[in-house]
Amino acid sequence: MPADPLKFAYWVPNVSGGLVTSRIEQRTDWGYDYNRELAVLAENNGFDYALTQVRYMAGYGAEQQHESTSFSLALLLATRRLKVIAAVHPGLWHPGVLAKLGATADHLSHGRFAVNVVSGWFKDEFTALGEPWLEHDERYRRAEEFIRALRASWTEDRAELAGDFYRLRGFSLKPKPLGTAGRPHPEIFQGGNSTAARAMAGRVSDWYFSNGRDVDGVAEQIADVHDFASRAGRRPPKFGLNGFLIARDTEAEARETLREIVARADTEAVEGFGAAVRQAGRSTADGKGMWQDSTFEDLVQYNDGFRTGLIGTPERIAERIVAYKRLGVDLFLLGFLHYHEEVEYFGRRVLPLVRELEAADRTGPASVPAHA
Helix, strand or coil: CCCCCCEEEEEEEECCCCCECCCCCCCCCCHHHHHHHHHHHHHHCCCEEECCCCCCCCCCCCCECCCCCHHEEEEEEECCCCCCEEEECCCCCCCHHHHHHHHHHHCCCEEEEEEECCCCHHHHHHHHCCCCCCCCCCHHHHHHHHHHHHHHHHHHEEEEEEEECCEEEEECCCCCCCEEEEECCCCCCCCCHHHHHHHHHHHHCCEECCCCCCCCHHHHHHHHHHHHHHHHHHCCEEEEEECCCCEEHHHHHHHHHHHHHHHHHHHHHHHHHHHHHHHHCCCCCCCCCCCCCHHHHHCCCCCCCCHHCCCCCCCHHHHHHHHHHHHHCCCEECCCCCHHHHHHHHHHHHHHHHHHHHHHHHHHCCCCCCCC
């Protein structure tokens, strides 16, 4: 089990529609004023990171969206401790240009900038911008090269890379990002459930995000990523797990909220999203990939967040969270229905129980059930 305390991140709702594709009431807004207040609230309620979403084009319930890197910088300047992760697409960014932006953002925020390299699932975003849409494993090959170029730009005096997708020829980036002990450059996150994603994480990433998974799925995924890292001769990346959290005073209230979310799902948007993402992953070499076994209910929360099982009373959720930590999860990436109210509830009711259970694990044998 990781010795460090669990870290928590939240999905920034910088796109319209909230974190579920449902017509249920969501007291969550995609605008900056709402998100500025949310960022301050989150860092005061135990959150370490915020992840801005990247969406360039309307569709599948997200008709409006703010660009991720600029929004991330605005949130960094509005907070004091929160680290903000900007999601970016290889193919739409050059890594050297992003490295320059990231170095500046890192200085302005005193070392709190990070990136999430997204290989891409939304084909129309690329084709509408006149960019080629690569097959699945080729997108991950490009993303890996992107990360190598980004890291070289941040750490080498005159970066060189002769790749299939990107080339650096003596690129000298100054100033460099703020380097500290254990953090030589801004942290590099990535997601993906496929074999190509796991292999890439083992070879180059600092953090690996998984879509929502049950206990068995997470254990298998962590073992796989560690194996790829071992083959590459490097320390494995830290592991982050997505989860949509519905914490209520009673189990019945929480389950009723989930039932209503799914019952009021925007069927057309969910089915359109499902068709798009399954198409994106269908070309994997071994048939594995994100969303390939997702049900309609899973896809209502578009990163399979219901599957992690963080639904119920604070006590039940805290036990579930710590059970995942025992498997090797280092961070939870959380989404909520009504952000302001539920982030505060999480900090007041759930997080103290998580810390108590972590302390108990450090002083005695684990005895807390996972509650499948």
